[in-house]
Amino acid sequence: MGGGGGYNIPSKTLSQLEQEKQDRINQEKLEADINQHIKDYFQRINNRDVEGINRHLETIKSALEKDIEGFIDLKFGGSIIKSTYSKGISDVDMLVQINNSHLRTAKPIEVLHHFKEQIQKRLPKTEVEIGKLAITVKFASGHEIQLLPSIKTETGYRIPRPGENKWSNVIRPSKFAEKLTNVNKSNGNKVVPLIKLMKNINASLPEQRQLSGYHLESLAIDAFKNPANTPKTYRGMIEHFCRHAQGAVLKPITDSTGQSVHVDTYLGNAGSSDRKKASNTFKQLLKKVDKANSLNAWKDILGEK
Secondary structure, eight states: OOOOOOOOOOSSOHHHHHHHHHHHHHHHHHHHHHHHHHHHHHHHHHOOOHHHHHHHHHHHHHHHHTTOSSEEEEEEOHHHHTTOOOTTTSOEEEEEEEESSGGGGSOHHHHHHHHHHHHHHHOTTSEEEEOSSOEEEEOTTSOEEEEEEEEEOSSSEEOBOTTSSSBOSOBOHHHHHHHHHHHHHHTTTOHHHHHHHHHHHHHTSOGGGOOOHHHHHHHHHHHTSSGGGOOSSHHHHHHHHHHHHHHHTTSOOBOTTSSSSBTTGGGOSTTOHHHHHHHHHHHHHHHHHHHOOSHHHHHHHHTOO
């Protein structure tokens, strides 16, 4: 009699199957722990001493308005207006609007020196530095506030032009902020937190390998413009961002504010050596993310002390 029946002999033993099941459970728990740790870390870097900053701003405004005709307004700019401020990484950037005062006709460097003089009269023990475009006030509380002089126009602002003692063409910082807001909303309000995380990761890199905050924000807008491709977890979003940025940094990104032609002029032309170095940085970071299967590995990536 011919028989086609028989027993199917399992290729794995019961103990092997049970071990595989336990490995899956352990991996799922580790993934959950890692994502929870990243969320908790974000909460810590997201805390901002609002009351303390506001007290400093009131003091600065009072000092700047003393002994001038007209008035001066302080408007949040930079990472704060875009909600990408990261505690310990971002300065508090302020646009100082010059309205109806003799400063409107002054050169940018004259305005910066005037700002420094007025603030040091009021705060003689506070460190005040003049930079290329703005002044930085370093308070004993640890807060650093950058003051960028601006002249308000009907359609935007004029700010100091990099490398020249002249005012810029009209820029529209709100245009970029609106674009970022829309991308953030379409991705469940996760893009802004992701940017803050990337700013902290970026700050933990050697200085010569760091990108500007504005550049990181622009890369994020491009990386998450299609919500259907956005991962569900912050770990997945960090991986997605690094993979996208690895190629995107090789080409200049147009500056939508009008402040300059490109947001990443400091890296040079397309395919430059600096751009290749930036691409390699993201390539190496992506490898670390792929291999990071412990909380300690993620603490290292996030730059936690």
